[in-house]
Amino acid sequence: xxxxxxxxxxxxxxxxxxxxxxxxxxxxxxxxxxxxxxxxxxxxxxxxxxxxxxxxxxxxxxxxxxxxxxxxxxxxxxxxxxxxxxxxxxxxxxxxxxxxxxxxxxxxxxxxxxxxxxxxxxxxxxxxxxxxxxxxxxxxxxxxxxx
Numbered sequence: 090x091x092x093x094x095x096x097x098x099x100x101x102x103x104x105x106x107x108x109x110x111x112x113x114x115x116x117x118x119x120x121x122x123x124x125x126x127x128x129x130x131x132x133x134x135x136x137x138x139x140x141x142x143x144x145x146x147x148x149x150x151x152x153x154x155x156x157x158x159x160x161x162x163x164x165x166x167x168x169x170x171x172x173x174x175x176x177x178x179x180x181x182x183x184x185x186x187x188x189x190x191x192x193x194x195x196x197x198x199x200x201x202x203x204x205x206x207x208x209x210x211x212x213x214x215x216x217x218x219x220x221x222x223x224x225x226x227x228x229x230x231x232x233x234x235x236x
Contacts, residue, residue, distance in 0.1 A: 092171060094178045097126055097133035097145060104142035112161045114223035132182060136175050144171050148179055155183045157193040176209050183235050190235065194228040196221055206231050
């Protein structure tokens with residue numbers, strides 16, 4: 090499996106938005122991803138498998154912290170290790186930038202994602218009450234310390 094993870098480009102946007110709408114009940118608009126591509130503090134990533142967008146992530150770094158704002162794998166490519174490879178890449182980006190922490194929010198009911206984050210050393214740090222819509226649900230705040 091030839092997986093290529095690189096900085097998201099404008100050519101990736103249409104496929105990213107299709108995945109976003111398939112995966113999330115309250116999807117980000119195309120403009121949000123485009124905005125990330127134009128900002129120095131954002132690291133938007135796309136994952137390509139045989140030239141097809143299989144996943145993506147939007148990350149942000151400020152001072153010594155990284156925030157994962159959005160991460161997804163297309164339903165067509167789930168359970169193939171793509172999420173793990175993307176998470177490993179994000180962690181390496183954080184290490185390269187000499188960051189100390191990576192934060193993210195995840196739906197409390199998203200057991201598959203939570204399991205992935207635990208696998209990479211994230212721990213639950215707190216809770217954001219009623220953070221998500223469609224349906225309304227709490228978000229777990231998870232953090233990974235970078236040594």
